[in-house]
Amino acid sequence: MIRGIRGAITVDENDAYEIVIATGELLKELIVKNNIEAEDVAHVIITVTEDLDAAFPAKALREIEGWTYVPVMCMQEIPVPGSLEKCIRIMMTVQTEIEQNQIQHVYARNAVVLRPDLIK
Template identity: 65%
Template sequence: MIRGIRGAITVNENDEKEIIEAAERLLSETISANEIVPDDVASIFISATEDVDAAFPARALRNIEGWTYVPVMCMQELDVPGSLQKCIRIMIHVNTEKKQTEIKHVYLEGAAGLRPDL
């Protein structure tokens, strides 16, 4: 079974170093919380709001040991009026035996309010 694992984090500034560090933190915490190994991952999508363009957040995955060959793609999030700004979101497509209710979605910093139910 392939499952989607979501997460998001906000940055304070549109700064290359901050974007990469935030994305790496989000990815690392999501990987750890769900005990994901690279060989079980089909792909990862990373989106960012239009005000986060100083770096590709996907570069952060290459800082995590063992994740060199996992396909990753960046894209721009829809610019919906009133939506959360300076936000990086992830969707990890992972092969797992876990049930939907066992998946741990990770929302950090200002993104914690996106899914208070999780």
């Protein structure tokens, strides 16, 4: 079954190092919690809010051993007034046997406000 696995994290500053480190933390937690193998990933979409432009967060995925060939694309979120600032979101499309309600989505730091119902 193909499933979407979501996650989001915030950073304090529009800093290249901080963006890549935070994205890496989020990716690794999604991978571990859902037992994801790179070969099972169709693609990864990473979005950032308009206040983050110091780095491509996809760089974090490229630094994970074995993930070189996973297609990844970065995009900008729609700048809705009042939305969470300095936020990085991930949508990973994965082949998995995990049931929909057993997927472990990850929301970290200030991003916990986005989907408190999904935090386990």
